[in-house]
Amino acid sequence: MIPIVNTSHDPHFNLALEEYAVRYLDPAHNYLILWQNSPAVIIGRYQNTAEEVHQLYLAEHQIAVVRRLSGGGAVYHDMGNLNFSLIVSTQGQSFNDFRSFTLPVIETLAHYGVKAELSSRNDITIEGQKFSGNAQYRTAHHLLHHGTILFDSDLDVVSQVLNVRQDKIASKGIKSVRSRVTNIKPYLPKDVTLEAFSATLATIIGSHNQGLEPAYAWSPQDQAAVMDLVARRYGTWDWNWGKSPAFNLTAHEKFAQGSIDVRLFVEDGIIHACRIYGDFLGQRDIHEFEAALIQQRYQLDTVAPILEALPIEEYFGAISRQEVLQVLFDTSPAQ
CATH class of the missing domain: 3.30.390.50 (CO dehydrogenase flavoprotein, C-terminal domain)
Incomplete structure (x- = not known):
């Protein structure tokens, strides 16, 4: 598996990078991206954006809204949240197989003495509280599996920005299901930083994928192609808001x-x-x-x-x- 080092915290760029990787990178290889976003709400592909977020709160706190390729519900990202993206060949890979992709996260927590479990089709929990939501998107040659890990996120903001009176909006958009959520930091040894957890997770993901190869050699052409996706899709109102159902x-x-x-x-x-x-x-x-x-x-x-x-x-x-x-x-x- 080839790691793609991504130091960007721009949610528009990061979602565009995922699409570029799943659509255009060599399908003979598998890829891993570990990344973080500055404060943002990431909307599921088939959701009504207005139904999921408080626009006045977003504006007051300068929180971005970006729609992703995959389905599922809206999630809040900040620098206390670690995201992992696995781009693998579709050959022999079952869509909606969440267990094999979330197992490295569970094993990483077990490494630190914390018991976690896949509690539903796509959520990972500790003591019944959700800390990771997962979703998938498939192209002809690659499957994208991505998930969130609440390490030390601001849960007060989560409750403010996503706590919407959905009974006042009638649409055919996929509604988010709110769950009790928790950060994993309180369960970990005190000396475990997000960076250390991320490194352990990468190693364990690699152990499930024949090891980690040298990092992907990022080219100016790659950078330009991702920025083009930002300009055409992820940075636009049409994609992030206009694609919402009536x-x-x-x-x-x-x-x-x-x-x-x-x-x-x-x-x-x-x-x-x-x-x-x-x-x-x-x-x-x-x-x-x-x-x-x-x-x-x-x-x-x-x-x-x-x-x-x-x-x-x-x-x-x-x-x-x-x-x-x-x-x-x-x-x-x-x-």
Whole structure:
């Protein structure tokens, strides 16, 4: 197995690197990538991005959103999270065989005296709490298996950014199933760093794959091809947001100055219908406000400047712009 050394922490680049490896590297070889992302939410291939994340929280904390090739649910990455990617030949390899790919992780923890187990089709747990989610993607010649390992991630952020009121959005997107999660650091000997754990994991993965060969010789052409994938796919709104399934959003909030009830229909990430009801004390026809949102991206970065340019107090009375955004992007956490 050939290690690919990746020191990038850019989630757009890192997801593009995975696709480049699984599609274009020599299928006669298997590859291993161990990598970390700066704060980001990684969305499953068939998910509705707006249904999975709090957009206002993302913007406030500068957390990126990137869609991956594989299915499954949304996950939060930060520098306390270790990701592992295995790119192997499809010859004789069964798709959805998660056990053989997760066994090295379980053995690595056993090496440090920690008992872990594959508790479902694609999750690894310690004492019933999930620390690793896994997913796969297949091309004609390569199978990509990738997984997360919560080493010392900020679990408070996980609960904030992914704790969404899904009952208010109706779509055909694959919903994430929230599980009790844990970091593995509290279970490990105190002197085990993420770097040491990563090195042990690489060695054990290699032992399952006839050993580790010298690292992949990264070329300028490889770098350029990955950056091209970032430009064409992973860095674009169309891929990360626009590929979401169509959905209807119903949101209601009551403020001291009145209530707002919003109904949106969003398709390909674009607002196609908008109706707003409530007992707010506006002076202007609310249909003017609704019309300003039609054919706009359902994205905070797009809608917020539109609201800045509108006389909000004439439409909603004493209800503020920030409160209107709160309803439109439904930032209230699930209970």
